[in-house]
Amino acid sequence: MSQTKFTEANTEALFDDLERDARFRSFWDPEGSLHWGYFENLANARPEDFTPACKRWDEYMLAQSGITAESRVLEVACGNGKAAVWLAQQTGCEVVGIDLSSSYIDNARKLASNSPSLRVSFHKESATNLPFENDSFTHAWSQGALYHIPELKKALTEAYRVLRPGGIFLFDDLVSPVKEVSETTRQHVYDRLLFEPKFNAEAYADQLTQIGFTVLQAKDLSEHLEKSYQLVSELARAEYPDMSAAFEKTRQAIAAGELGWGFYLSQKPA
Ligand SMILES: C[S@@+](CC[C@H](N)C(=O)[O-])C[C@H]1O[C@@H](n2cnc3c(N)ncnc32)[C@H](O)[C@@H]1O
Structure with missing residues (x-):
């Protein structure tokens, strides 16, 4: 196994921190x-448009997914x-949600208990070692999370394994457009996010293809990522300068061109 700078234990500790979760809820999404966020009008988006834009992204993904009442969906890194x-x-x-953070899994269970x-x-599990049978889901879904996984290829291969033939894997993730990033970006952006550069957008699609997926759609969302960080920087300014x-450095x-955001809709061949 290759040596990685960050481990799953680092990620787990970051997301188990409930004070951090409370801080993010105060300006990101209560x-x-x-x-x-995925913005309707990028040029004119204002801070109050940020949380609705995150919802719009959910809607975009759902519209691409083909998920119906008959679907069995795995959400990889489901967060709260x-x-x-x-x-x-x-x-x-x-929907079966898995996440590394037991705090988030507790929060998710509480949320679901309102709608019995x-x-x-x-379930508290890692994306790199899924406790599910082969061919047991119609869809695997993930948002804003896979970049945290040091052994990303293992996680993508696990998603492939648990999907039925014909199953759909759709996710968005950060990408690294360049091989080498500046020291400032490394320190203030990648290290803050516990993110080690892995793929540019094309290499990501190639990796999916190598695993066996057919890539049906690859979408560059980097402008929406830039707008998101501009707006969260404004939203956090008064309370968390x-x-x-850090968000402005990310923007x-x-x-x-040192950080990007991509969406992939892919299918396990039938
Ligand atoms: C930025 S949050 C996004 C959460 C959620 N998808 C959302 O959109 O709100 C990233 C999530 O990835 C989870 N995560 C990171 N590495 C993971 C792994 N190896 N297996 C499962 N979850 C992981 C973290 O615990 C965290 O909940």
């Missing part, structure tokens, strides 16, 4: 969603469970 509960509400599908008729369950400054890294 309901605990932790991904980025908001998207899983929403997916089950919207479609009547079954939904078919949702949450340090975080606001600058995206503008400089």
